[in-house]
Amino acid sequence: MASISGDEKTDAVVQNKKVALRRYITGLPTEEDMEIIVDTISLRVPAGQTAVLVKNLYLSCDPWMRDRMSKHDDGDPTMLAPDFVIGEAMVNFGVGKVIDSAHPDFTAGDLVWGLSGWEEYTLITQTEYLNKINHSELPLSYYTGVLGMPGLTAYSCFFELGKPKKGDFVFVSAASGAVGQVVGQLAKIAGCYVVGSAGSDEKISLLKTKFGYDDAFNYKSETELGTALKRCLPDGIDIYFDSVGGATLDAALLHMRHGGRIVVCGMVSQYGLEEPYGVRNLYCIIGKTIRMEGFNVNGYFHLYPRLEEEMAGYIKHGKVTIVEDVVEGINGAPAALIGLFSGKNVGKQLVAIARA
CATH class of the missing domain: 3.90.180.10 (Medium-chain alcohol dehydrogenases, catalytic domain)
Known part of the structure; x- marks a missing residue:
């Protein structure tokens, strides 16, 4: 270099x-x-x-x-x-x-x-x-x-749209990526119970040992995503931080709690597909009064000064790695x-x- x-x-x-x-x-x-x-x-x-x-x-x-x-x-x-x-x-x-x-x-x-x-x-x-x-x-x-666009995405998306409360059950997909690793740690700071999914056993180990996730599963080795969610979050999901869309979103909809929030940050599983996955369980948002909202970071740059100072403090004090x-x-x-x-x-x- x-x-x-x-x-x-x-x-x-x-x-x-x-x-x-x-x-x-x-x-x-x-x-x-x-x-x-x-x-x-x-x-x-x-x-x-x-x-x-x-x-x-x-x-x-x-x-x-x-x-x-x-x-x-x-x-x-x-x-x-x-x-x-x-x-x-x-x-x-x-x-x-x-x-x-x-x-x-x-x-x-x-x-x-x-x-x-x-x-x-x-x-x-x-x-x-x-x-x-x-x-x-x-x-x-x-x-x-963490101190740039992905960190701002994690911070503003989770707090402004997810509106976490202490004791909430949080599920994060793509949990070891640039945004997911920050979301999980912010959720723990907020007093939530946090479960993540990722695509390898190495990443699952990172989630549990490095990022403080309470539980995690390898979506590639699970035969049924709904079963994995039920095992890791038996009482349901209050906040789903979605970065992948598709089948994971479909499975999460069935396991949302009444009044839950789904924050749609990305849909990486759908990029480049000629025929995107057809989500089948959207009816759940009615009976469970779920709020599902998309996110674009361009509308949140006014929060950056706050993000930079808070996150720098978390890093220096070992609360975020x-x-x-x-x-x-x-x-x-x-x-x-x-x-x-x-x-x-x-x-x-x-x-x-x-x-x-």
Whole structure:
């Protein structure tokens, strides 16, 4: 992993390696759907632009990127964000160091996190999602996860939509991932009983020994999800934090308690399917008066300052612990991303590009 050299000059032109989408896709992505392009970039913000030039240090891999790899029709209600542009650097959240700035809120040397390109350097012209890092004493990579967008997702989604109460029974799917590992620990802090599902025995062990889950099960080795839920949560579910959708959501609906809350954060099991799973048990929301609500983190960035301070405190006091799956070098980014959809990663998946 390269280091940021002290002799980088703001008037220099340097090589800029980037990951670009080669073609729009259906189904799940492959490495061949992406390509590494070597370009050049000036280390000075162009005159007349209120922009920030950053050297990317860490790039986040997140399932939501899959949606941007397909070509959507105008007005498609399922589209989460604009499609990636063929041949241009893909975009996601990352951590970087400011090299040059024409924006009054940022100066050279600042450590930041926010939406950036999947490349070594990014000229950020839309700075509304760019944030200064206030706890550089913690690992900077945490700002791709627990102190970044996944952490904000876990925090605001669980507390604002789930509205936990002490003693609630909580079920979390994809529980060892970037969001799930944080949700489970926040639920324990809130005094809940927490059960998680994941796709390997290694991940189940992590849930119980590292993240403090009260119980967990490997959904791949269970013959019937409903039986697993009944075994682990015999009194039912007050809050289901859903990141996978499909059959897991269907099974959870049958085991919800009266007045339960289902927080729909993601549906990774449905990404890329030509025929999505047809949920059959939605009638349960009527008889059990269940509230089921979707979540988009874009509406909750106003909560970030509170999240950063609370979560930094939890980390420092050992109340929240983090597991990361780090790939070294931008060339490994495509494989890291596609590994998410088969559950290859253990913990938060990210790519390390350079050192501060």
